[in-house]
Amino acid sequence: MTDFIKKLEKEFDTQIIRSNKHIWENYYDVDNDGNITTLYLDEIDLRDIDILLPIAHSLVNLAVLDCNIRTLITLKSFTRLEVLSLRQNNLYGSPLEHLSYLKKLKKLDLRGTNLTDTSSLGTLNSLEMLFIGGNDHLDEIKGLEDLKSLYHLDVSNSCINSIENICANENIRILNLKGTNLKKITHLEKFPNLESLNLDGTLVEKIEGLETSKNLKELFISTWRIKRIEGLENLTKLEVLDLYLNEISKIEGLDNLTNLKWLSLNSNKIAKVENLENLTNLELLLLEANEPITYFDTAFFHNLVSECYIYMRDMIDIEEIQAAAPKNVKINYDDDYRWPTSLYRAPREVFE
Template identity: 30%
Template structure:
């Protein structure tokens, strides 16, 4: 958390687990490229440790169990009622996550005349409504993890710069292209099958559409200032449709069905490419992207680094779990990369065939590197002669 210099989209003060994170794996504290599951293989089930002591263990085994008889009688109120009464009417930020809010009108947000950011993550909101009174001040709207099916109710919110509707039930991108000040849109983990409805968003810099049902990159040509495009975990087969994005510097398209890198010649200015978990067998076509600084190609079937040679500015190469087996080629293709500080080769034949000598061989081939896989190298300057002795 898709993992990072980019914006942290984790929930505030909750125990919610995001199954999908469109952030690139190299940004997670030096960990190797993970799968798109939780590290413990979380599958949505509640798991109770065997050693746990519970006052009501029958709750786990009896489907008819209820503790209603132990509830003290009192006044029943709606979950949303009076929820924000303690907030200062001059507040510039309203944050209320995981509070079972189902109705925006019930919050009476019109009383907050200066609010610039609203964050109502992990609630039960189905409709975006009653926000028109905030049109003069509202800049950021975060409704991550609710029950929203349609994008509506944003007609007058023309000052919005950030919109997060991730983890909802949205099928179509509609009714937002009049929001000319938007700089970032987050629509991760919805049910979107087509990129559409974004024409005219001239200020948009970041678009996140990870974990949807998209099969084609399309309808992006009008986004002339787009810098970051996040498309992980979709069903995309080709890297076409990027030629109209002259400022695109980051593309995250992990866990798709990409086989051919040659269409990337349309975005020669690209600086970061995250394309792990695809169907790549070679890096042919990448040689045109000479501005690349970060290249993440883990979990493919790549057997050669041919194509990387022209990437003189490369700083990080993440190539774990491929079919690389030639140390001589590693040296030939990467040794001249003076800014290369990080390489990941674990899970390749060159590591699996001789794990005891693997790290020393990489150090010998690439003396400029400071991190190999998850471990940083803490040692003074080592000459090639010293490293040769370590191999004996």
């Protein structure tokens, strides 16, 4: 099968490296019998996946990113596929029904493909992760209710303006709405098992509508618009809270978040560090790029049960704060240190 790779390299004047792990270059991998099981191609003018038919019987993971793919008719031959990325191919007008032959498909990436209708994806019963963001005309998600294995749904940078317009099963645990037109947090009762919610870059101005999201562990809500920390009372399982880049001036509303481990208040308007006594499990606190901090209540230091790293600058009496810190509290205010701006840990690429 390496002859097939050589043929591709010659025809498209490129190099395709053999690798057993994901790399950001064109690569392939084989099984113990020498059959090609993984193929990753980026910005190659394939135009059609027909050329890949000689290895259709063995491919398990296939990514053809920005390869000018126009039609999916021959996908019916790729029945072993578990992972498929068609990202940045203009599939507008190409029937997605051909995906229905992929009964083993677990991960599907259709970001930036001009997708407008998701109903034809409703037969992919093995699907676990679906990435359909980056589609400018996608304003409704429908037909995914019967995909009971689907737990990760990414509709970021689409035209979705209400969670009500997302029709998927209640087993969704990870929902990415980053960069959508969402203005208000509503209808989350549809997803009672939600563990991670990303609302970064939306139009949301108030933290609300989370009363039924009692299983939430991660919340990312950087919108440049949030002025108050509120509406978090029921999120007792929350471990990550990212409020980076908002208009917050006071630390409050965190008393019930006793399981919180990571908290980002970077790039807000906070001048006083207070009301953190109940956050006994805190391991990371980001306070960079705020108002000059004029008050820091160190009382919570002695309630912490593990090591905690705190990043801040523009703080008066920083030496005094550092002196008050026990050994398990590490304060970093080095100007040469590039602090993390966001706590969002992007999921591993769909192709990995």
